[in-house]
Amino acid sequence: MKTMTGLERMLTTLKHQEPDRVPHGELHNPAVWQAIAPEGGTYEDFIELLDIDCVVGYDKLTGWNWELQDPEKGIVRDIWGGLQRLTSNQPSPMSPALAGPQDLEAYTPPDPDRPERYLWLQAWVKRWKGERACIAHATDVFDIARESLIGDVPYFTAMIQDPDYIQQVQEIILDYNLRYLKNCIEVGADALFITGDFATTTAPMVSPAMTRQFLLPPLKAAVELGHAHGLPVLKHSDGNIMPIIDDMLATGIDGLHPIDPMAGLDLEEIKKKYGDQVTLCGNVSCAYTLCEAPQDEVVREVKDCIRKAGKGGGYVCMSSNSIHSGVKPENYVAMVKAIHEFGVYPLDLD
Template sequence: MNSTPRERMIAALERRPPLPGPVPHWELVFFPTMEAFGKVCSVHRNYSQWLQMSERERELHRIDIAELAIAIAEKYEHNAISVLPAPWESQEFCRLAEKIRERSGDRYLLIAHADGTQAIPSGGDMEQFSYRLIDEPQKLKDESMRAIEQLLRDAVSWRAAGIEAVAMCSDYCMNAGPFLSPELFAEFVTPFLKLQVAELRKLGFYTIKHTDGNIMPIIDQLAECAPDALHSLDPQGGVDIAEVKKRYGDRLCLIGNVNCGLMDTGTDAEVAASAEYALRHGMPGGGYVFSTSNCIYTGMPLEHYELILKIRHEKGVYPLPPADSSDEKEDA
């Protein structure tokens, strides 16, 4: 029996033997919806007038967002759908998730974006954050705990609405390395990430930890937190999927590693080489989801995205298992 995109995604997240067919594929966000579908990306829509809409207008808006999300998955063969935006309050987010589930059935794994752990501060906040690490460390930790507790309260309703996975999107690293030293990361982030993963799992979610940049100085800590998957394995930050697969492939599903910088400004040959490298080193044994090293962002040439999907079909296909040669006809 043919497997659904959702079933193939779950097999990868659970690091089970790969199902025959194309390696699972998903993108954290697909932004260029205007070019691809003639519609504004839901993340870019203006929600300032949401409270002024009638309920009928809101319902039409939900349906439009849901249908666009499904269209992206169908056209680009995603095995999962990121429910975006995660706007407004949790109840409204659940209504959107329910619309997507109603229209897609159980075909796709639905993923929410949420993370209560500390992330790289904005440039304007970096100095103040640095002072707080020394002057009020407990307040920072308390803030992380409150954010996680709120996330978990909201997540109960998300699960009921059909969400099955959470992409935890607090970014920790720049290309040069993490925004905190490994020692400070172990104090201010790791315990909270570990707790967040464990509690989300208790609620029945798969967990995907996203962070760009050079994660290698803290990758042992990320693995210790035991998310189901690690995204985005950023080659621009020096992350080599071959090394990560060798060290952690038996513990983590790996997602990503196709170089977004090359997807944006590289040649066709450079894009193809990056995609082929990710497939060659990510696919063996399963536990891999083909993806770029960030997302399909605004301004990225769609031709390059379509190129890596073509390569996926050519070089990213798991074969059928060998026939059982031991079968013999029963004696008459």
Template sequence: MSMTHRERVVKALNHEETDRTPMDFGGGPATQIHPDAYVALLAHLGIEPEELVEGTRGEGQVVVPSEEVLQRFDIDVRPAHLSQPNVRPRARIDEMTYIDDWGVRWEKAFFTAPDINVEGPLQSLVDPGISAVDSIDWPVPDDPGRVKGLRKRVQELRDNTDFAIVLNLPNSTFALSQRLRGFTELLEDLLLNEAFAEALQERVTDTICGIATTALNEVGDLVDGVAFGDDMGIQTQSYLSGDLYRKMIKPHHARFVGTLHSLTDAKVIMHSDGSIRELLADIIDCGVDVINPVQTNAQGMEPGPLKAEYGKDVCFWGGIDTQKVLPFGSAAEVAQEVRDRIGDLGSGGGYVVASVHNIQSEVPPENVVAMYDTVRESI
């Protein structure tokens, strides 16, 4: 029996079998596409070029696929995003530089790369004390600008379409703390200046819980998923040992995720790149329902064992390799990758097909088509 798009996603995220595996392209975290790849895709599909809509993450050179493209692939998910705040919205310094609402300076890298956070307002401090946390301007959590028009946009999606809706929130504690403090500096603080690191992360968590509360008070009853990002791994290992994660980060993740669950029945989706196998049980224990993007070629992230060990406790969103298969494989190899992921991650539900992170500039349009068309052919 055919399901609606929303039914398909909701059932999958409840670990139930569906008529086909649901798909995402630009709805959840880090599933958008580089402008060059998108323009090539439009040409390949015979769709008239359009004014590109900049990706809503703000620090990545990506665009949002148009509704015509999403309809072509029968994508099941649509995004909802917050707007810029009224107080200290993102400020463009020049063509290459801007400062976000957290006071972090970003610069463009090279043309295919995401922008880089190059300086945070606490980065230059040497051995800071707890009081340093109060020395900077913090975002206003209940700033009405963030949710201007949000209820109307999401209500229209809910009333006039059958798509699953994912609310995309800002990053979480670890990522935002390292942007404010500097990545190396934060890692040193976690080991050598625990009092400051804890005070910083406590304030960050207070702020993001407030932002989430403002957003979910508007649309928590209308969305099917609520997503946030907090990268905890690199290609070969997690950033932190399990012990350090449990001591310094997990309490903040648990508080943030608990806040989300208290405000909505939607599933909580956490984006974390890299090898996070060592941390996954603790992340699940925090209340995370769905892991994205399932970087399957990172160490310890082999999809079959992940599904076998954790598939009853967490769902998987992503899994289609963007490092080798999508950019450099043939369309046939992409199709096989999709069939493999449906086989090892999709058994019994609990899987949404998407790329492992945003589709980059070198990905041929034929491979994007193969990724999504194979899902429908696998019914």
């Protein structure tokens, strides 16, 4: 088989066909990639050094467009107007932008057409178009509504007491997301990636019926946008999504990430049951293996994941969430090298 580009590997895999080798890509924390990149090197240098097949980015790539509010406490305001506290470079919601429906009339959402939102993608397309899969990311409407605009408890309460309020807020967010993603497509994105959790480690956050009513229509709209332009769409959700997985797949998503092992999801079983419907992405443990295990254990887990899900294509070997700040750089390098070595088709891992 001829050597493929990263883009060809990704697209072949998403068509449930076997590429030359299992593809790989991640969301990378700066603490990790900067420790791996050549001295003084850029993120792009790091991607090329490890020959990563797909790159996932978004307009928040450098700084999340946060407006600093309290430097000493690490409090920032996100682009939706919500207050967040930064912990290890990750946001933790503090106070939502809206106190209730009475604030909607005066609320001004962010502008998806600001040119600076697309500088990262323009640079990637110029550098890698046709070589690596340049994937545009958007946070799920459900996540933004809960964490930035309404707040967790008020959101869940309003699902029952004031569903019109939920729908109004989500329409504002969805309009932004669809305009943002359409702009990314016009710049040259090769695929779309929608992140945001629908479940905890034990169960979905809301009932299947409310999942279908509130969570899935915005996802389906993003899928329809991608498909209308010939682009595949991937969805991330941690947690035990098994009670809602059929509903999620019914939206038409092309890829599902990360098949959360901490929630008891079994990559091999899900491959057997759903592998002909959706490409699976995951699930080398970033809770233990990539953080604490010796490198030979990293290699064993990579091989095990490929053995469980790689046959026939339809599998992207990734972490069980992301390459966060707690991941050992040397373990991540071992993971990528193992994918390149043991993910070559035809697979021979039995």
